[in-house]
Each structure stands twice: as structure tokens, then as C-alpha cells.
Amino acid sequence: MSPILEINNLYKNYGSTEILKDINVSIEPGDFLVLVGPSGCGKSTLLNCIAGLEPITSGSLKIGGQDMTHVSPKDRDIAMVFQSYALYPTMSVAKNITFGMKVRGVDQATQERKLAQVAQQLQIEPLLNRRPGQLSGGQRQRVAMGRALVRDPKLFLFDEPLSNLDAKLRVEMRTEIKALHHNLGASMVYVTHDQIEAMTLATKIVVMKGGVIQQIGSPSEIYNRPANLFVADFMGSPAMNLIPAKVRKNGAGTHIEITRKDGVPIVLTDTKTENLPEDVILGVRPEDIADPAVRIGGHAQEAECLIDMVEPAGADTFAVMQLGGKHVTARLHAETTARPGQLQKLAFDLGKVSYFAPDTGLRLN
Structure with missing residues (x-):
């Protein structure tokens, strides 16, 4: 089985400044890959390169075995969940979720079927007629996730989706995302600076610092056999x-x-x-x-x-x-x-x- 995501020798520069340096990562179908590291380490930039929102300077990127290095975001068969929710404030929850399908010309019956399916998965059926301004932060993030789920993409991308939530709600949403991954068997790439999120969600973790990958491994490998002092100190609470x-x-x-x-x-x-x-x-x-x-x-x-x-x-x-x-x-x-x-x-x-x-x-x- 070929990797669902394959990144080879990727570099990203802004002018003469190197942001990402020789990135090599691959994940198998159904993997939950977490990119983790301190602010400014390049993890969100790498996610944007995967999404096609940032052009890469050199290297290659494949999704589902197809070269996507220079393909536009809309043609990459991905769905992205942002930190800021990015919902349309004048649309109902139902219309926010189905809007992308409507633009792509998906028939009404399919829209309604997928809407009902994700609303049940995310337990947001009572909210479908509300607008985003009438929702809590956790409810808005569920709607943003629902909009991604109806896509049935090859790859889900999450950019620090829980960072705007309070501590208790973060734990609840983390559990929901893990359950979604288990139930869907979907391939996911998730960015966070929170090493607890990384340890609890991931099947594979990439620890980054200064645009360089420090270690790639399972949560157990990262925790029990850190590759260097940075990983040892960063992963774990309290730290090693x-x-x-x-x-x-x-x-x-x-x-x-x-x-x-x-x-x-x-x-x-x-x-x-x-x-x-x-x-x-x-x-x-x-x-x-x-x-x-x-x-x-x-x-x-x-x-x-x-x-x-x-x-x-x-x-x-x-x-x-x-x-x-x-x-x-x-x-x-x-x-x-x-x-x-x-x-x-x-x-x-x-x-x-x-x-x-x-x-x-x-x-x-």
C-alpha cells in the first residue's frame, strides 16, 4: 500500500531565510500524524505547504500517490479545519456545512444525506438552523469539522483547531477528534504546540524545531526514546x-x-x-x-x-x-x-x- 502523504526533501524559503529545511515525512492511509513544536518551528508552514496554500521552494509532495507539488489547493482532495473556524456568519449551520458541496455541484439529495450523517457523528442535529453567532466555541469547531467531514477527502488537515477553547472543552474535543479518527479510519495531519494533544491523538508524531525535524516516531517511541535533549525536554509533562x-x-x-x-x-x-x-x-x-x-x-x-x-x-x-x-x-x-x-x-x-x-x-x- 502506497503512502497517503509523501514529502521528500522539502525546503521552504522566504527570500534568503530558510523556514523549512529538508523535510522528509510519509504516512500510511489511516494514520494520524501530529506536527508538534514550539511557536515559530515551521509546523503551520509545513501544513500550508501540504494544503497548497504556500508554494514550496524545492522538493516534492505526493498525496494518494499523485504528485501535488504544484497543484492548486482545490484539486488536492483535502479538507482543512482552521483555528479560527472560518464560518460564514450569515449562514445557518446546515448551510455552512453544505456550502462547499453546493459550489462543487453536488446534488441536493447527497448534500442532505451527508449533512444528516455528519450532524449525527458530531451531535449537532439541534444546531442546524442556528447561525455561528449563536454557538459556543466548541459548537463552532464542531461545525467547522462537519464542513470538512462532508468532503470525504483523501487527507484531513487540522491547524491548531482547539487552541481557542478553554481547558475543559479542549479535553472533550480532543476525545471527539480521536473517536472520529477511529470511526472514520481517515488520514489526518494535525498541527499543535501542545505536546499532550500530540501524545494522546497521534499514531505518528513529528517533533520540529527551527524548521528542522528532530524526531519522527510513535508516541511511545518519542516519549521513551527521545532522539535528543530538545525532544526529551519538550515532550512530557512534567518534562524529563x-x-x-x-x-x-x-x-x-x-x-x-x-x-x-x-x-x-x-x-x-x-x-x-x-x-x-x-x-x-x-x-x-x-x-x-x-x-x-x-x-x-x-x-x-x-x-x-x-x-x-x-x-x-x-x-x-x-x-x-x-x-x-x-x-x-x-x-x-x-x-x-x-x-x-x-x-x-x-x-x-x-x-x-x-x-x-x-x-x-x-x-x-
Whole structure:
């Protein structure tokens, strides 16, 4: 089966300024691809290049196996959902949804059938006679999605569709979009700066920075094996702890030495990793630093840590300490005995840690 979207060696310049640099991405039919990164990383520009709203400087772009590099947006068989909804204020919800079909000459019976279908999918049947000004933000975004769904396109494009919604509604709409993808089996490309959205929605994530792809992978790959320090720090909430450490080798394994705030070294023994340089950045997720009583597994290493701050958060308690001169967060049990200013024995799961080169930031293991 050929990819539904294939981008090869794509560059996008504005004058002498490179915005996108050697972009190579492909997705299979039914994939949910999320482009994620900080503001200004080029993710929306890349989406606009896929849509044909921005001409590319060099490279090629195929949709459904056909070269679309220089094809106009209306001929690309795509549907786009924008951050701003872009609804016609004087038209009813029903007319907003069917307007594109009417312009393309779709017969009335088909328009009505598709309208009824998407209205049911999005649970907006009671809203069909209202105008956009009478709708909430979440309802408007459902209408914008409905307008895209009636197209039955090869590719759906979403440009930060939830960024105008409040936090609770964002979670609800995120669930709806994921359910839509599951039910339709549609191919989707979704832009967001929110790494939680990326992790929960995607089958494949592209992490971008400065117009360059940093890593492509499944949510699990991105989270558990970040390719570099940027991805490790950007993906995850709380972010991965990145701790300067020294490597001391001996016959029993690799000793990882980290300095506590009081100057006392913590020594962890990693029996599964070899050939590390003397200086490394140790990457460990907060959930992989735990109370010894709840940490199970053969790679757990216990060490006494000096706690600076304790933050109760319902089912979890976050403990903050300084290791290697960096603030480090541990996700502990709600009933933890950790207290500020005290030494607390914690278990580090060395089966899940990452190592990075301090100079290049690249993954070592």
C-alpha cells in the first residue's frame, strides 16, 4: 500500500531565510500524524505547504500517490479545519456545512444525506438552523469539522483547531477528534504546540524545531526514546529530568555519579549500558523516580536524595530536589513520607533512563 502523504526533501524559503529545511515525512492511509513544536518551528508552514496554500521552494509532495507539488489547493482532495473556524456568519449551520458541496455541484439529495450523517457523528442535529453567532466555541469547531467531514477527502488537515477553547472543552474535543479518527479510519495531519494533544491523538508524531525535524516516531517511541535533549525536554509533562552526571566504569557495571545539593555524590549502577563517555546527561522521567515501596523491577537502584520541596497533586505527590545542579522532579505516591529539608530514599528505574551527549545533545544509548 502506497503512502497517503509523501514529502521528500522539502525546503521552504522566504527570500534568503530558510523556514523549512529538508523535510522528509510519509504516512500510511489511516494514520494520524501530529506536527508538534514550539511557536515559530515551521509546523503551520509545513501544513500550508501540504494544503497548497504556500508554494514550496524545492522538493516534492505526493498525496494518494499523485504528485501535488504544484497543484492548486482545490484539486488536492483535502479538507482543512482552521483555528479560527472560518464560518460564514450569515449562514445557518446546515448551510455552512453544505456550502462547499453546493459550489462543487453536488446534488441536493447527497448534500442532505451527508449533512444528516455528519450532524449525527458530531451531535449537532439541534444546531442546524442556528447561525455561528449563536454557538459556543466548541459548537463552532464542531461545525467547522462537519464542513470538512462532508468532503470525504483523501487527507484531513487540522491547524491548531482547539487552541481557542478553554481547558475543559479542549479535553472533550480532543476525545471527539480521536473517536472520529477511529470511526472514520481517515488520514489526518494535525498541527499543535501542545505536546499532550500530540501524545494522546497521534499514531505518528513529528517533533520540529527551527524548521528542522528532530524526531519522527510513535508516541511511545518519542516519549521513551527521545532522539535528543530538545525532544526529551519538550515532550512530557512534567518534562524529563536532564541531569549532568559522571560515568565511572568497573567490572560490576557502569557507575553513574550525580552530585546532590549538599555536595554528596549519589552513585547508581547501570548493568545494561556500556561504552558511555565520562560526561553524560542522564535523562529520567519523573515517574521513574519513585518511593522504593512502589518501585518494582530488576533495574531499580535506590539512593538517598535531599528533598527541597513537596507538591501534593491528588493521586500523586511531586518531590523536587537538586541533582547535578539541576532541579529534578520525582513523581511519588500520595502517601509518601518525603518532607522538605530531609533525606529520602528514592528508587531510580535505570531500565528506563536515557543518556545524552552534553556537547551535541544527541542520544547515546
